Amino acid sequence: MRKKIIATTSLAGCFGCHMSFLDIDERILDLVELVEFDKSPIDDIKKFTRECDIGLIEGGVCNSENVEVLKEFRKHCKVLVSFGECAIMGGLPALRNTVPIRECFEEAYLHGPSVEEANEEMILPNDEELPMILDKVYPCHEVVKIDYFLPGCPPRADLIWNTLYALVTGEEVKIPYEVIKYD
Amino acid sequence: MDTKWIEKIVDRYGRDKTRLMDILIEIQQEKGYIPSDTLPVIARMTGISQAWVEQTVSFYHFFRREPSGRYAVFLNNSVVANMMGRDKVARTFEEETGCQFGEVSEDGLIGLFDTSCIGMSDQEPAALINGKVFTRLTPFRVREIVRNMRAGKPVEELSTSGYGGGSNALPLIRAEVRNNIQRKGPLLEENYETGTVLREKLRLLTPEEVIWEVKLSELRGRGGAGFPTGLKWEFCRRAKGEKKYIFCNADEGEPGTFKDRVLLTEYPGLVFEGMALAAYAAGASEGILYIRYEYKYLERYLNHVLEEMRKNNLLGKNIAGIEGFDFDIRLQYGAGAYVCGEESALLESAEGKRGEPRFKPPFPVEKGYLGRPTIINNVETLCAAVKILYFGSEWYRTMGTENSKGTKVLSISGDCRYPGIYELEWGYTVNDILDMAGADDVQAVQVGGPSGTLISPEEFSRIICYKDLATGGSFIIFNNRRDILRDVVHNFMEFFIEESCGSCVPCRNMPWLLKQKLEKILSGHGVWKDLEDLEKWPEIMKINRCGLGQTAANPVITSLRNFRALYEEKIQKGRCFDEGFDLEKAVEESCEVVGRIPLI
Numbered sequence: 001m002r003k004k005i006i007a008t009t010s011l012a013g014c015f016g017c018h019m020s021f022l023d024i025d026e027r028i029l030d031l032v033e034l035v036e037f038d039k040s041p042i043d044d045i046k047k048f049t050r051e052c053d054i055g056l057i058e059g060g061v062c063n064s065e066n067v068e069v070l071k072e073f074r075k076h077c078k079v080l081v082s083f084g085e086c087a088i089m090g091g092l093p094a095l096r097n098t099v100p101i102r103e104c105f106e107e108a109y110l111h112g113p114s115v116e117e118a119n120e121e122m123i124l125p126n127d128e129e130l131p132m133i134l135d136k137v138y139p140c141h142e143v144v145k146i147d148y149f150l151p152g153c154p155p156r157a158d159l160i161w162n163t164l165y166a167l168v169t170g171e172e173v174k175i176p177y178e179v180i181k182y183d
Numbered sequence: 184m185d186t187k188w189i190e191k192i193v194d195r196y197g198r199d200k201t202r203l204m205d206i207l208i209e210i211q212q213e214k215g216y217i218p219s220d221t222l223p224v225i226a227r228m229t230g231i232s233q234a235w236v237e238q239t240v241s242f243y244h245f246f247r248r249e250p251s252g253r254y255a256v257f258l259n260n261s262v263v264a265n266m267m268g269r270d271k272v273a274r275t276f277e278e279e280t281g282c283q284f285g286e287v288s289e290d291g292l293i294g295l296f297d298t299s300c301i302g303m304s305d306q307e308p309a310a311l312i313n314g315k316v317f318t319r320l321t322p323f324r325v326r327e328i329v330r331n332m333r334a335g336k337p338v339e340e341l342s343t344s345g346y347g348g349g350s351n352a353l354p355l356i357r358a359e360v361r362n363n364i365q366r367k368g369p370l371l372e373e374n375y376e377t378g379t380v381l382r383e384k385l386r387l388l389t390p391e392e393v394i395w396e397v398k399l400s401e402l403r404g405r406g407g408a409g410f411p412t413g414l415k416w417e418f419c420r421r422a423k424g425e426k427k428y429i430f431c432n433a434d435e436g437e438p439g440t441f442k443d444r445v446l447l448t449e450y451p452g453l454v455f456e457g458m459a460l461a462a463y464a465a466g467a468s469e470g471i472l473y474i475r476y477e478y479k480y481l482e483r484y485l486n487h488v489l490e491e492m493r494k495n496n497l498l499g500k501n502i503a504g505i506e507g508f509d510f511d512i513r514l515q516y517g518a519g520a521y522v523c524g525e526e527s528a529l530l531e532s533a534e535g536k537r538g539e540p541r542f543k544p545p546f547p548v549e550k551g552y553l554g555r556p557t558i559i560n561n562v563e564t565l566c567a568a569v570k571i572l573y574f575g576s577e578w579y580r581t582m583g584t585e586n587s588k589g590t591k592v593l594s595i596s597g598d599c600r601y602p603g604i605y606e607l608e609w610g611y612t613v614n615d616i617l618d619m620a621g622a623d624d625v626q627a628v629q630v631g632g633p634s635g636t637l638i639s640p641e642e643f644s645r646i647i648c649y650k651d652l653a654t655g656g657s658f659i660i661f662n663n664r665r666d667i668l669r670d671v672v673h674n675f676m677e678f679f680i681e682e683s684c685g686s687c688v689p690c691r692n693m694p695w696l697l698k699q700k701l702e703k704i705l706s707g708h709g710v711w712k713d714l715e716d717l718e719k720w721p722e723i724m725k726i727n728r729c730g731l732g733q734t735a736a737n738p739v740i741t742s743l744r745n746f747r748a749l750y751e752e753k754i755q756k757g758r759c760f761d762e763g764f765d766l767e768k769a770v771e772e773s774c775e776v777v778g779r780i781p782l783i
Contacts, residue, residue, distance in 0.1 A: 064766060064770055064783070067764075067766055067769075101772050101773050101776055102776045105773075105776055105777065124776065124777040124778070125777065126777035126778055126779040128779070128782065132770040132773060132774055132779075132781060132782075133770070133773035134769040134770060134773070135768075135769050135770070135771070135772050135773065136769075138764070138769075141762070142762045142764060143762060143764045144760075144762075145759075145760040145762075
């Protein structure tokens with residue numbers, strides 16, 4: 001049986017979900033027996049080199065680049081999984097959703113304590129090279145179809161492992177209470 | 184800051200933290216809002232934390248934290264109001280005042296606010312202005328009212344409309360509210376003089392015999408849940424506790440319900456007598472009528488009726504000469520929260536807290552108000568109990584169906600010629616009722632309010648009774664010109680989003696998610712999967728703590744079940760995914776702010 005191919009990315013996230021992924025510890029040795037990685041920060045492949053079986057998405061969608069990457073993932077992956085609170089619901093970045101976008105920019109670039117004196121010309125970044133900011137942070141499933149959702153902030157390593165293992169082997173996923181309890 | 188006036192108010196309620204609602208209502212009425220600097224004073228004097236005061240204040244719709252205008256207009260946005268032309272009325276208010284809903288005019292004179300159903304569905308569009316009710320509003324009348332506001336007239340003189348009939352015209356009420364009693368039955372029949380049961384019957388009956396008689400009548404709670412009344416009274420009688428309470432639930436907040444308003448206007452003596460009767464049966468000494476803020480205009484009148492009853496020895500000590508039968512009643516106003524109609528939320532509210540339902544058990548008959556045994560009955564139930572004691576349970580059992588004895592007062596509104604209240608024996612079909620109300624060309628009927636069922640003509644032969652179509656009394660009729668999804672279901676979901684107390688996660692979030700789905704479908708982006716989601720997701724609502732939360736998805740569930748074709752015709756065929764995400768639109772605002780041309 002050919003190895004399944006996995007791609008991962010972090011959109012508007014903190015990489016915490018990827019860190020939790022690495023918390024599978026020595027099982028990573030089992031994992032490399034089961035899968036190969038394509039586009040992913042784990043192996044630093046920047047562009048898809050082939051069609052993938054599973055795509056793991058961390059983080060929500062806050063700018064036009066996130067949209068592009070997410071759509072690429074949908075195009076190249078048979079199964080897409082939102083993993084973590086931000087991908088599923090927008091998470092912390094989505095706190096800005098209740099604040100008008102002008103106020104967000106002004107706080108970030110003009111009046112925030114860390115930029116107050118640094119930005120004397122009072123510039124709001126508008127270079128064409130920069131991604132455009134969306135009106136709000138979207139959960140991934142409001143932009144493309146998502147097949148599975150792994151809750152948690154971050155999801156526990158065991159939950160990520162169990163899910164990947166089930167997806168790769170075709171066995172039923174094990175979700176004991178301990179891996180989805182949060183208090 | 185001068186705090187004397189606040190101290191006076193708090194002192195008037197004995198610095199009692201459980202009277203926080205009354206304290207806040209007085210401040211709200213005195214100032215038109217609840218100034219922040221009053222909170223520490225209240226907290227200090229009543230011995231609770233400021234956060235406690237704050238959480239109560241923030242829970243209720245009619246407690247405002249900012250000045251809300253010398254005239255605060257609360258215009259009902261219920262489904263029936265919309266059907267009767269609310270939109271034009273609202274726009275006229277905005278044009279005439281120069282401010283939008285949710286704002287106060289620049290000169291601070293007039294504030295415009297939305298509010299949920301105010302119990303006037305048979306005379307919409309209706310508004311509350313500084314607590315006074317204005318019904319059957321039209322753009323012309325709005326212009327007149329705003330003109331009078333600008334002239335500084337007192338709220339009593341804003342309208343030139345005549346007073347409504349019956350007690351509405353009494354000097355103590357003076358409201359333009361109409362009773363619209365379209366059909367009388369044994370409950371509404373004026374064949375009974377208030378106090379007769381207390382005066383003549385009780386001396387011959389032990390409390391156990393009273394309970395027995397109510398049990399024999401098979402009377403069940405008329406608020407909607409239908410719990411056997413006699414059993415409830417018996418539980419409370421048996422419960423251990425020195426002090427027991429009788430509550431009358433007059434918080435009718437279910438959109439489309441207004442029968443309790445009419446009962447309280449025309450039969451308040453009967454209601455209070457029913458409370459005294461329950462008190463005799465259960466051995467209670469204190470009664471509280473919990474009444475919604477929207478009916479504040481009845482306050483002076485109801486207090487006057489209580490005063491008269493005290494004078495006639497129908498309340499107070501040794502009532503009707505029965506040694507040891509001491510019982511008195513006071514009013515407890517709410518401040519605008521639908522969920523307070525849920526009995527345990529009502530108790531929380533009456534204790535001065537947020538109206539969040541309690542976990543059950545224990546039930547209120549064991550641990551209710553202030554932790555003591557408490558009976559909570561609907562207004563109509565109490566009226567029925569009095570008549571049962573007077574005419575006998577045999578008489579009562581001759582009416583209705585096998586499983587639903589007696590009568591039910593329905594509140595009928597929407598597309599019909601004769602909206603109003605109808606007292607009917609249980610057992611009529613929906614078709615009968617539509618005939619009575621003069622409704623033609625009917626597309627759908629909402630039975631039991633938004634938390635009830637939306638039924639289609641195929642089900643109009645169903646029978647109004649506990650076994651088939653149970654209802655707390657609301658009956659809203661929609662004709663074929665109405666857009667069921669846009670006008671009805673969407674409005675109901677907005678209602679539940681607004682009124683969820685927020686305690687249980689599914690109730691707090693699911694109505695919002697369902698509304699989003701619905702909007703997606705209405706905008707033409709829906710796919711089959713969305714219908715599947717709408718069917719599956721609401722299952723989780725069962726885990727909500729209270730009956731209101733458990734039914735908050737009913738508008739979607741029942742409309743999808745009975746009007747599936749309306750959904751299906753809006754679904755895109757041959758597409759399995761569409762979230763309606765529009766990148767161009769999503770970046771528009773940010774590009775404008777930073778000054779760049781969106782390149783997509």
